[in-house]
Amino acid sequence: MKALVYQGPGQKAVVDKDKPTVLKPTDAVVRMTKTTICGTDLHIIKGDVPTVEEGRTLGHEGVGVIEEVGSAVNNFKKGDRVLISCITSCGRCANCKKQLYAHCEDGGWILGHLIDGTQADYVRIPHADNSLYPIPAGEDEEALVMLSDILPTGFEIGVLNGQVAPGCTVAIVGAGPVGMAALLTAQFYSPAHIIMIDMDDNRLEAAKTFGATDLINSARQNAIETVMALTNNRGVDVAIEAVGIPATFDICQEIVTAGGNIANVGVHGTSVDLHIEKLWIKNITLTTGLVNTNTTPMLMKTLESGKVQPEQLITHHFALDEIMAAYEVFGNAAKEKAMKVILSAD
Numbered sequence: 001m002k003a004l005v006y007q008g009p010g011q012k013a014v015v016d017k018d019k020p021t022v023l024k025p026t027d028a029v030v031r032m033t034k035t036t037i038c039g040t041d042l043h044i045i046k047g048d049v050p051t052v053e054e055g056r057t058l059g060h061e062g063v064g065v066i067e068e069v070g071s072a073v074n075n076f077k078k079g080d081r082v083l084i085s086c087i088t089s090c091g092r093c094a095n096c097k098k099q100l101y102a103h104c105e106d107g108g109w110i111l112g113h114l115i116d117g118t119q120a121d122y123v124r125i126p127h128a129d130n131s132l133y134p135i136p137a138g139e140d141e142e143a144l145v146m147l148s149d150i151l152p153t154g155f156e157i158g159v160l161n162g163q164v165a166p167g168c169t170v171a172i173v174g175a176g177p178v179g180m181a182a183l184l185t186a187q188f189y190s191p192a193h194i195i196m197i198d199m200d201d202n203r204l205e206a207a208k209t210f211g212a213t214d215l216i217n218s219a220r221q222n223a224i225e226t227v228m229a230l231t232n233n234r235g236v237d238v239a240i241e242a243v244g245i246p247a248t249f250d251i252c253q254e255i256v257t258a259g260g261n262i263a264n265v266g267v268h269g270t271s272v273d274l275h276i277e278k279l280w281i282k283n284i285t286l287t288t289g290l291v292n293t294n295t296t297p298m299l300m301k302t303l304e305s306g307k308v309q310p311e312q313l314i315t316h317h318f319a320l321d322e323i324m325a326a327y328e329v330f331g332n333a334a335k336e337k338a339m340k341v342i343l344s345a346d
């Protein structure tokens, strides 16, 4: 089969690999029908994630059809259509019992990281019963691909951690796929205002169509002063950081109002300045974390009911065997006006 593999810093290639097989009774092998590329894949290719070995098949998102199941898989059989979670979890260990699937003692974020991932014709999924979800008949599979990682990330680490509530004011710094996922799912709770901050006008315009009430281009405007002006100098109840750099974390610390929440979603490659001297006196709660995908069943219901339309994030379509071209577009997201790209095998 064909697979997109990491070949050392700055290098990737499509190579021939053996089709995966069931290695443990709890495994399933899935034939990929749709997958996508995540910003994390770009970080891995840059060489920012040293735990990824050369030759590793990338990708941790997608949907597909069960090809083979191990003897201990109870929930799935050959031919079932499934959504793949970016987190694999046993469902039984102490951390899984707390719904901390990202910290499963025998799983977590391993697909396309510590074991081969989804940017291939087939993928092996450990702990299939707790790491795959059946796809309801008639469901939009492209929309579902957004539920492997992006939508639960924006929802769990941004919206739920930030405690978005009816009537509140939210600011989201970073209008990439993760910030947009927070924007879409924040609207479950009817906040009065959602201020989107980015440096890319295309992304800001898209955010407006997805429900942002105010846009700030921080390349041209002072983000802190503009948020304060928009909020009568009060600041925001919830500041969601969805970039992962010190400057945007700083913005969140400045714009959050008394009693508010900073929900850090961005993955920071460096330390940030924590202005505890300013936060304590404002009674600020700061949260951060790795997505658990424990809200996937709930998000699937909101998708079925039409309450959220994550397919809005899809800007480009490719065949799976055009994956190198898809990386070219996704890697030049600003120039190509790309958000999420879908790679289809059928």
Ligand code: NAD
Pocket (backbone or CB within 6 Å): 038, 039, 040, 153, 157, 173, 174, 175, 176, 177, 178, 179, 197, 198, 199, 200, 203, 218, 242, 243, 244, 245, 247, 248, 264, 265, 266, 267, 268, 289, 290, 291
């Ligand atoms: P992305 O790179 O596609 O989007 C980031 C956005 O931030 C872009 O639109 C960019 O224009 C904007 N931006 C960059 N610098 C800025 C600045 N100084 N001011 C304002 N905007 C700026 O990234 P993404 O895929 O949307 O992911 C966002 C973050 O979430 C990343 O750090 C990613 O690693 C992280 N992430 C976290 C988790 C988790 O479990 N916590 C999971 C997935 C991704």
Ligand code: ZN
Pocket (backbone or CB within 6 Å): 038, 039, 040, 041, 060, 086, 149, 150
């Ligand atoms: Zn991802």
Ligand code: ZN
Pocket (backbone or CB within 6 Å): 089, 090, 091, 092, 093, 094, 095, 096, 103, 104, 105, 106, 107
């Ligand atoms: Zn576990």
